[in-house]
C-alpha cells in the first residue's frame with residue numbers, strides 16, 4: 001500500500017539511531033486518552049514498543065489495539081505526559097482512535113497492533129504496523145543539554161519505583177545520584193522553566209528516596 005510505504009520511509013529516517021524516545025497516546029475502551037513516554041525502535045517496517053505490563057498504555061493497547069506515536073525532542077511534553085497530563089492539548093488522529101498531541105511534535109505515526117508477546121512477567125513486546133505518518137509543527141529547538149538531560153532525569157525517575165519493588169536498592173541509589181547530577185547541570189544551562197521543572201523532578205525523587213528510607217512505598 002503506497003501510504004504504508006511512504007510512512008515507513010519517513011519513519012526509518014526519524015528512528016535511524018536504534019532506540020528512540022517518543023510519547024505514545026492510547027485510548028481505553030471508553031475512549032479516554034492516555035499519554036506516556038515510551039522507547040521505540042523501528043525494525044523490519046514495524047515499530048517495537050516494550051511497555052511494562054502494569055502501565056495504562058499496555059492495558060489500552062490490549063483493549064483497543066491502536067496507538068498514535070508523537071515523535072518529539074521537546075522535554076516539556078515528556079514532563080507533562082508524566083506529571084501534568086491536563087496541560088497537554090490534543091487533536092484527532094486521522095485513522096486511529098488515540099488522539100495526537102498538538103504543539104511541538106515533529107512527526108505523528110498512527111499504528112495498529114501486529115503482535116504482542118510477553119517475554120517475562122514484567123514487560124511485553126508490542127509490534128505495531130504503521131498505517132499513516134505525517135509531519136507536525138516540529139520541536140523547533142536547537143540542541144539543548146538541559147532539554148536532553150531533563151528527558152534522562154525523567155527516565156531515571158520512572159525507574160525508581162519499579163527498582164524499589166524489585167528490591168534493587170543499589171540501582172535506586174545510582175539512579176538517584178544521576179538525577180542529582182542532571183539537576184545541577186540543568187540549573188546551570190537551562191532556562192527558568194526547565195530549572196523549575198528539574199527542581200520538581202528532584203523533589204519528587206527525594207520524596208521517593210525518603211519514603212524508602214522510612215520503609216514506606218511512595219509515588
Ligand SMILES: Cc1cc2nc3c(=O)[nH]c(=O)nc-3n(C[C@H](O)[C@H](O)[C@H](O)COP(=O)(O)O)c2cc1C
Pocket residue numbers: 021022034035036037038039040049050051052053054055056057058078082151154155158
Ligand atoms: C523518555 C522515557 C521513556 C520511557 N520508556 C518506557 C518504555 O519503553 N516502557 C515503559 O513501560 N515505560 C517507559 N517509561 C516510563 C513510563 O513513561 C511511565 O511508567 C509512565 O508512567 C507509564 O504511563 P501509563 O501507565 O499511563 O502508560 C519511559 C519514561 C520516559 C521518561
